[in-house]
Amino acid sequence: MSEVKATMDPKCDLVSFDFGKIRSLVWLVLILLVFSDKPQNIAGIVYGSYVKQDYAMVSLPSVILEPGIVGTSTLYMNSTSAMVSVGPLPSNSTEYSDSFTIVTGSTSGLHNDTHAKDGVCFQLIESGGGVNLIFDGYYGYSTDTDRTGSVKIFVNLYGNVTGETWHISLYNYTSSSYNEIGTFSSTSDAWGNFTVASGVFHFIDEGGSLRVGINQPDKDAAPASTDTFYTDYQEVRITYAKESYDYVLEVANQVAGAWKIRLSAYDQSNTIRLENCTIYFHNGGASRQIYINEGLYEQQVGNWYDLAASATDYIAVTVKANSTGASFIYVYLEILEPNTSIYIRYILTFVIT
Amino acid sequence: MKESRTGVIRKRWLKVLTLLLTTTIISTVSASVYYSMYMEPTVIISQATVIFQVGDDWPTGSSMGTNSTYAALSLKAYPNATLTYEEPLNISNTDSIAHDVRLRHVSITPASGASVSNFAFINFTLNAVDFDYTVSGTTWDTPSDMSYQTLPATTEWALKIETKAVAGAIDGVTCTIVISLDVEE
Numbered sequence: 001m002s003e004v005k006a007t008m009d010p011k012c013d014l015v016s017f018d019f020g021k022i023r024s025l026v027w028l029v030l031i032l033l034v035f036s037d038k039p040q041n042i043a044g045i046v047y048g049s050y051v052k053q054d055y056a057m058v059s060l061p062s063v064i065l066e067p068g069i070v071g072t073s074t075l076y077m078n079s080t081s082a083m084v085s086v087g088p089l090p091s092n093s094t095e096y097s098d099s100f101t102i103v104t105g106s107t108s109g110l111h112n113d114t115h116a117k118d119g120v121c122f123q124l125i126e127s128g129g130g131v132n133l134i135f136d137g138y139y140g141y142s143t144d145t146d147r148t149g150s151v152k153i154f155v156n157l158y159g160n161v162t163g164e165t166w167h168i169s170l171y172n173y174t175s176s177s178y179n180e181i182g183t184f185s186s187t188s189d190a191w192g193n194f195t196v197a198s199g200v201f202h203f204i205d206e207g208g209s210l211r212v213g214i215n216q217p218d219k220d221a222a223p224a225s226t227d228t229f230y231t232d233y234q235e236v237r238i239t240y241a242k243e244s245y246d247y248v249l250e251v252a253n254q255v256a257g258a259w260k261i262r263l264s265a266y267d268q269s270n271t272i273r274l275e276n277c278t279i280y281f282h283n284g285g286a287s288r289q290i291y292i293n294e295g296l297y298e299q300q301v302g303n304w305y306d307l308a309a310s311a312t313d314y315i316a317v318t319v320k321a322n323s324t325g326a327s328f329i330y331v332y333l334e335i336l337e338p339n340t341s342i343y344i345r346y347i348l349t350f351v352i353t
Numbered sequence: 354m355k356e357s358r359t360g361v362i363r364k365r366w367l368k369v370l371t372l373l374l375t376t377t378i379i380s381t382v383s384a385s386v387y388y389s390m391y392m393e394p395t396v397i398i399s400q401a402t403v404i405f406q407v408g409d410d411w412p413t414g415s416s417m418g419t420n421s422t423y424a425a426l427s428l429k430a431y432p433n434a435t436l437t438y439e440e441p442l443n444i445s446n447t448d449s450i451a452h453d454v455r456l457r458h459v460s461i462t463p464a465s466g467a468s469v470s471n472f473a474f475i476n477f478t479l480n481a482v483d484f485d486y487t488v489s490g491t492t493w494d495t496p497s498d499m500s501y502q503t504l505p506a507t508t509e510w511a512l513k514i515e516t517k518a519v520a521g522a523i524d525g526v527t528c529t530i531v532i533s534l535d536v537e538e
Contacts, residue, residue, distance in 0.1 A: 022369055046538040048401060050422045051459070052442070054530040058471050058518045059429040077520040078432040341439035342410045344431055 062255040063307065063335050065346065068248035068315070084248045085351040086317055151200040154237040155212060157192040161185060162228040167219040168194055171211035174202040180219045184229075200238075210236050247282070247314035249348070251333065253307050260304040260336040261313065263289035263348070267330040271295055274327055276320040277352065281305045283313045290331065304336060319352050327352040402448035403504065403536045408440035408511055415441070430472060430516035440511040444479070444534065446504045452536050453501035456484045459531040465492040471522040475530065478513040480504075486530065488519075493528075501537065 064079035071086035169178035184192040272295035279290040289302025333346040404421035414427035477484040
């Protein structure tokens with residue numbers, strides 16, 4: 001048995017090994033194998049899993065787009081996206097009164113006079129007499145006039161009165177009554193300029209006439225015989241100002257619940273040629289949503305605007321370009337469910353040539 | 354009788370081999386050699402510290418499970434329009450320490466077929482990390498497991514959801530997605 005020790009002779013090193021070290025090494029490997037992976041198995045294996053189940057259903061939209069009355073609007077399937085094309089705004093058109101007739105009232109002098117710029121005017125000296133002074137102004141209602149755009153009526157007077165405040169009014173053919181549009185009380189010659197910018201077509205009858213009332217002490221009163229209203233000129237002018245494409249799209253709410261809507265521009269190309277471009281909502285009031293000035297955004301996202309239950313809001317565009325070409329404005333129409341942050345996005349593309 | 358040097362070396366090699374064999378057996382069939390220790394777990398029913406919460410945009414028709422560890426959301430998808438729920442469901446850490454959480458896809462039904470082509474996408478976003486389901490033809494592409502996100506103590510995150518159906522999608526088509534919210538203790 002002791003012969004084994006004899007084999008540990010150093011002379012044998014070249015053909016034998018340090019078996020003690022090998023044994024230790026094997027034990028070390030064994031220990032490492034057994035224990036090495038335990039810490040990593042412990043870490044991170046304690047967790048809980050909660051289940052969330054989502055049920056998604058395709059639904060038809062409650063708010064849809066509808067085409068506008070100006071420009072070219074293309075609606076895509078489901079009416080949830082659209083492309084609108086508009087060109088430069090055409091020139092404004094203006095129609096002047098071309099004759100006047102005194103309907104009631106006494107005058108001490110009346111003559112037609114051709115005003116170089118503003119069409120037919122006449123001189124009127126009204127000295128009271130117990131009846132209202134009313135005159136009809138007929139303007140050149142030609143069939144080829146483009147009557148789209150922002151319509152305004154201008155009533156301009158130049159003259160003086162004897163000290164009273166005279167009331168200028170327009171006859172409303174819808175309500176069959178006079179609507180006051182301003183007063184005039186200058187005792188020396190001066191212009192009285194009056195403008196009507198809303199409900200214009202209530203004041204123009206189908207035959208193309210306007211009826212102006214000039215009275216005091218109120219619009220429906222009969223002036224005293226001593227009251228004098230003297231005018232050198234008076235004119236009625238109607239302008240159709242192409243200030244905007246009104247409207248290029250409708251946003252129609254098909255349900256009885258209200259929403260809020262806004263526009264948000266998310267991309268664009270070649271807008272540098274746009275001196276001025278405004279995209280806005282209107283329906284009674286108006287809300288500017290996107291505004292480009294000198295080619296740059298001054299407003300890229302609009303404020304929320306009410307879309308009432310079963311109502312329609314309108315999208316209008318004003319544009320002025322300084323060169324030819326095509327500009328693209330890519331916009332989200334965002335439809336917000338009130339009192340939540342749930343919203344729908346429709347993609348609108350505005351092409352401005 | 355003196356043993357030859359070759360015999361001694363052979364014996365030593367045999368010992369080493371025996372030891373190595375023993376090591377291998379122990380490491381591979383270690384279960385056969387064991388000792389027993391007793392572990393006595395006590396399981397206490399506890400309220401989960403990370404829970405679902407109804408969000409400000411909780412969709413009509415949705416339901417929250419008892420203990421707020423299950424939620425079923427009823428979502429809409431409009432044709433050719435993106436519908437966004439900014440806060441339909443919140444994930445709330447009521448604990449005083451942070452927890453790592455992630456979303457993990459479990460199932461979607463139907464996973465493929467003609468009805469799937471009515472959808473464009475259903476995207477989830479948690480802590481600005483996307484977890485998106487998209488459609489390729491008639492098959493849903495499901496997301497990989499989200500990496501764990503650290504939800505700080507006493508903090509609530511909103512889960513944002515965006516849906517979209519394709520133009521001309523058929524009204525009433527549905528799909529059901531089951532997602533697991535994994536929470537590390």
